[in-house]
Amino acid sequence: MEVLEKELLEAGVGKVLKDEPLANHTTMKIGGPADLLVEPSSFDNLKKTMQLITKHSVKWRAIGRGSNLLVSDKGIQGVVVKLGSGLDHLEVEGETVTAGGGYSLIKLATVISKQGLSGLEFAGGIPGSVGGAVYMNAGAHGSDMSSILEKALILFEDGTIEWLTNEELEFSYRHSILQTKRPGICVAAVLKLKAGSRDEIVAAMQKNKDYRRETQPWNYPCAGSIFRNPLPNYAGNLIEKAGLKGYSVGGAKISDQHANFIVNTGNATAEDVLNLIEHVKATINEKFGVKMQTEVEIVGR
Structure with a gap:
């Protein structure tokens, strides 16, 4: 090393x-x-x-x-x-947008909306980068990255770099081929958007951003949604019905504002969060017979 x-x-x-x-x-x-x-x-x-x-x-x-x-x-x-x-470059040519994998998704949604391009309104309040959004097929408000992505430049585990099309990425709910069959990370993305009314696009994006700010606990460090929605159920609803809102382990706490968020109240460890995740899984399985799967990616030694 x-x-x-x-x-x-x-x-x-x-x-x-x-x-x-x-x-x-x-x-x-x-x-x-x-x-x-x-x-x-x-x-x-x-x-x-x-x-x-x-x-x-x-x-x-x-x-x-x-x-x-x-x-x-x-x-x-x-x-x-x-x-x-x-790796946060940005190019706009007509309705085609090329963004580096390191570009902020929230910033991209804001910049693009002001240029009168529609398609990224759903991303107005999603933290993270363009690369991470492609990797996870990030989405909200009934849309996701798969609906606008044309192709992505992927860095694979062996160090090779290759363009993959939307179809080749095999998108599904919060999933792409990069997580499983072909592990890799998106270093650039080409998005196909549509021209529209600037005022309407900005208003729609701001509405989504305001909704997230009002309903999610961004005043504490958190990682976003912890669990995938076990459709037709919603993770937050099940956790709340189980009486787990506000439940804590060490410095990790299920948010009082949104039950599918675990917040770091100041001194949380990864072990605290993992123990809390396991408690939620066991409780939901016992009460509702539903097996919860994490959306947050757990990595490290």
């Missing part, structure tokens, strides 16, 4: 941080250290980073803005590649 760190620094790929606490890079403010955290300063430097990681056969994973992510208290072994400010 020391040799790899030295070579990354010599190559000038961007930020290279040793034993970096991942609590500094997740919206839940939880997570132990990464052996190395690298934030490439450009697409070319991302390619250099991956070439060096592959050369040394070191384990790696990518993160974006750290939402929808719970990192172990013991951290992550190997290299964490953060898609940040070096």
Whole structure:
């Protein structure tokens, strides 16, 4: 790892941080250290980073803005590649938008709505990056990324980079092929939107953003929705019916505002959150016979 760190620094790929606490890079403010955290300063430097990681056969994973992510208290072994400010480019040509994987999804929705382009209104209040949104097929208000994505540039586990079409990504509810059959991370996305009334688009997006602000606990560190909706049921409704709103384990608490959110009240550990998740699963299964599945991605040692 020391040799790899030295070579990354010599190559000038961007930020290279040793034993970096991942609590500094997740919206839940939880997570132990990464052996190395690298934030490439450009697409070319991302390619250099991956070439060096592959050369040394070191384990790696990518993160974006750290939402929808719970990192172990013991951290992550190997290299964490953060898609940040070096991969947040934006190009708009007519109704086609190309955004870097590190671009903020909320910012993108805001910028695009002001240009009179429709299709991203649902994303007005979704934290995270474009890359993470493609990976998870993020969605809300009856729409998701699969409805607007034309193709995505994917960085695969072996360090290769390839464009995949919407069909090749095999989208389903909060799922893409990148999570299972072809593990990878989106480093750029091409979106096909539609021109419309600027005022109507901005109003619709603001309505969605206001709704999320009113109904979800963004005043505490959290990772977004913890459980997938076990349709036709809704996770938050089941948790609330089970009397678990406000239930806590250590510093982790089921939000009083929305039962499908677990918040960090100040000193929560990943273990606290995991124990709370298991308690919810057991309770919902016992009371309603429903098996809950996590939407938040749980990673690390």
